[in-house]
Amino acid sequence: xxxxxxxxxxxxxxxxxxxxxxxxxxxxxxxxxxxxxxxxxxxxxxxxxxxxxxxxxxxxxxxxxxxxxxxxxxxxxxxxxxxxxxxxxxxxxxxxxxxxxxxxxxxxxxxxxxxxxxxxxxxxxxxxxxxxxxxxxxxxxxxxxxxxxxxxxxxxxxxxxxxxxxxxxxxxxxxxxxxxxxxxxxxxxxxxxxxxxxxxxxxxxxxxxxxxxxxxxxxxxxxxxxxxxxxxxxxxxxxxxxxxxxxxxxxxxxxxxx
Amino acid sequence: xxxxxxxxxxxxxxxxxxxxxxxxxxxxxxxxxxxxxxxxxxxxxxxxxxxxxxxxxxxxxxxxxxxxxxxxxxxxxxxxxxxxxxxxxxxxxxxxxxxxxxxxxxxxxxxxxxxxxxxxxxxxxxxxxxxxxxxxxxxxxxxxxxxxxxx
Numbered sequence: 001x002x003x004x005x006x007x008x009x010x011x012x013x014x015x016x017x018x019x020x021x022x023x024x025x026x027x028x029x030x031x032x033x034x035x036x037x038x039x040x041x042x043x044x045x046x047x048x049x050x051x052x053x054x055x056x057x058x059x060x061x062x063x064x065x066x067x068x069x070x071x072x073x074x075x076x077x078x079x080x081x082x083x084x085x086x087x088x089x090x091x092x093x094x095x096x097x098x099x100x101x102x103x104x105x106x107x108x109x110x111x112x113x114x115x116x117x118x119x120x121x122x123x124x125x126x127x128x129x130x131x132x133x134x135x136x137x138x139x140x141x142x143x144x145x146x147x148x149x150x151x152x153x154x155x156x157x158x159x160x161x162x163x164x165x166x167x168x169x170x171x172x173x174x175x176x177x178x179x180x181x182x183x184x185x186x187x188x189x190x191x192x193x194x195x196x197x198x199x200x201x202x203x204x205x206x207x208x209x210x211x212x213x214x215x216x217x218x219x220x221x222x223x224x225x226x227x228x229x230x231x232x233x234x235x236x237x238x239x240x241x242x243x244x245x246x247x248x249x250x251x252x253x254x255x256x257x258x
Numbered sequence: 259x260x261x262x263x264x265x266x267x268x269x270x271x272x273x274x275x276x277x278x279x280x281x282x283x284x285x286x287x288x289x290x291x292x293x294x295x296x297x298x299x300x301x302x303x304x305x306x307x308x309x310x311x312x313x314x315x316x317x318x319x320x321x322x323x324x325x326x327x328x329x330x331x332x333x334x335x336x337x338x339x340x341x342x343x344x345x346x347x348x349x350x351x352x353x354x355x356x357x358x359x360x361x362x363x364x365x366x367x368x369x370x371x372x373x374x375x376x377x378x379x380x381x382x383x384x385x386x387x388x389x390x391x392x393x394x395x396x397x398x399x400x401x402x403x404x405x406x407x408x409x
Contacts, residue, residue, distance in 0.1 A: 023316050030339065037330075037354065038363045040339040040347075044316065058289035059318065059338070062311050065285060065293065066322050067330050072286050095287025128329065186305065186327030225305055225326045 026057070031115045035063050035122045043114050054110045055098035060118040068128055069224060076142050077124050088117040097121060136184045136222040136245060137168050147252050149173060159204030167201070173255045179208070179215050184222035195232045202239035218254060220245055260328045265356045268325070269332060273301040275392040276308060282400040290315050292400045298323070298391065308391070312378050314403045319375040321385045331356040334385050336375040340365045
């Protein structure tokens, strides 16, 4: 190969990267694009009147849901999907990424748009917590930003014993500010040790929960995994308000309460 | 990170079981795809569940064993091709299997799965047998998809 025929070789090889065959009522185009686990992205075409509907038939969200612990997408993930659809000029309808190839459009361009959108939507996989890219604390920070709560992360506060503690969030609301520890683990055996540590922290910091500007203590349990026992919640309740992260609205209400 | 030996322990654990009947349901988008999720109990106590999903429009079917702390560690896909990190295509019947090196990106052809995607109940039975998973209950066949999506 020399530089003179690079373009020729490139364009000549493009066709072999795609296969096209009938699957049920649809023409399936198998692309060279991959989901993050290596599964191949297919795009499906169906003629309706003078339009070809090009879609992934929901396979991208199906693929995503097969990877996740969460029963539903987070607001941030929904926003990322909307953003992707806007960039690539596709529609997200009932979990399906689709675009219309009208008579004046080129089918290959529409197929590429849908395939690229599928690729980018599947990259939401990188936001799943099991991939260690985003922690539940990051999710909480996103939530606080969305709800316009001013907050500081990782503030170091001295306890009565002299030990320095680092609650995950110091959040300021109109009526009262709060300190929040986020309790998250995937291990039942580690769960009790975490609750014990937070209980100790609240006890050592309890001078901050007194006076006219008393801080509210909140233990925010990541209950996405079933690792916490009722005893864990009862222990945390002794010195703090217990909130489950599966109920974010309750978290916001608690922050806003007097 | 789940180690190879931990994965083998989970997979070879014959005390894994799911309890109750499995019913296919709509997903959160009300798409044509049907799915289910069911918790896996075991003597070893690993936090596991199984997800299944089925797209009757194009006959794609998946069952995945998901470890809540690591994501999918074992999964069967029918009707969708796969490309391995070693750059080989595996085919439309493939099974993902966790390794420390590739996580769940590496797949192979499971010879003992011979039921087609159009028969999710039989595929489920074969998947359970290979994954050492007991199902104490029944799986209902998925209901037919109603109408055309885009009309």
